Amino acid sequence: MADYDYDLFVLGAGSGGVRAARVAAVAGAKVAVAEEHRVGGTCVIRGCVPKKFMVYASEYSKHFDTARGYGWEIGDTRFDWPTFLMAKDKEIARLSGIYVRNLQNAGAELFHGKAVLKDRHTVGIEGERTVTAKKILIATGGRPWMPKELEGVEHAITSNEAFHLAELPKRIVIAGGGYIALEFAGIFKGLGVDTTVVHRGPNVLRGFDDDIRAHIAEEMEQAGIRILLGCQHTKLEKTATGIVNHFDTGHSCESDVVMFATGREPYTEGLGLEAAGVELAANGAVKVDEFSRSNVDNIWAVGDVTDRINLTPVAIREGESFARTEFHGTPMTFDHEMVASAVFTQPQIGSVGLSEADARHRYGKVDIYLSKFRPMKETFYGGQQRALIKLVVECGTERILGCHVVAPDAGEIIQMAAIALKMGVTKPQWDSTCAVHPTLAEELVTMREKYAPPALGQVA
Known part of the structure; x- marks a missing residue:
């Protein structure tokens, strides 16, 4: 039997790779991890965590208005971008250090x-040396996609650079209609930036429930964000006063910053996977089975690099399942059904289970329970932000197939709903839960009337 330098070598020190490495090392395996950027990966360094700090910062502009409506006397307010960046970077450095210590403490x-x-057992480490490993895990995540063929694209940024802008722009155009584009639109608008979203599709947030998509677009526009649909860039032109955005509609506008949030791609290019014989999908993702094993029997992959469900908690669970299976002798897989997600738009979106369209396609007839309303916090001072809550229920079994929330703190709400849906809760069981009053979330368990969409020509 061949001797190897390591029992496990992990490419990528993001959430999935770090969890797998730690769990394997605790079992007594000799483990090495290589990271070409900063330890912590996309989520900690240039994703979920710094983005959430930016969301928090941007929400204060609305909080100040709300406070005035509740009788607080608030004078002039001013946001200082450099102060925020310094605090954000300090916290990210602290979190990255925790990841490093956790790896080292695990051995x-x-x-x-x-x-x-x-090859399938040999890894070359840039600036270091070449080592061998019995088992290899690819956990390199994803990276922003840019339309390289677009004229002037070198003048644009991605979400990576948005976290480190030298100064806050006065005007920004964000290309894309996914959750990253919409989250950053809310962030920049809340920080006082004139914000425009440009999306080539007929509506934002492809893959989400259609009522959610329409509702969040309305709420964002009501908050002052321009959303241009059926529109995409044809050219970016740098001028003395900014960047001119040229669109295929024949229109144009000038901005200080152009950000592309038009999707992410698995990071597999240049990793030597071809030399090891690892099979990739058309978009570059590593093809894996339910145990995250590739077509090469000693190479696995977890997280965004597999393009299954690109969420940090999913990568963590996939990484742990791999390590438990291979190093603890307890075979396990991660169930990708009923995984909840949150979109930190303003208001937030929380979603778990099937959209109405997907439920009808899979199960046929379904019942819909839907409520749109202004929360009591808004009605008190004349605020216009509206919440939406929707349940998708299978006819006959009355099992809840999907739960969708658009509201402040929807991410917190959907976590608890996800537990019930994962356990197969039915609508009668759901309704037997006593409401917590007065809360926005009580609407979840008080909807009794099935929703009938308005007749053509009527307003919902």
């Missing part, structure tokens, strides 16, 4: 440099 060795496979 894993950390290499700072890009790792490239030479």
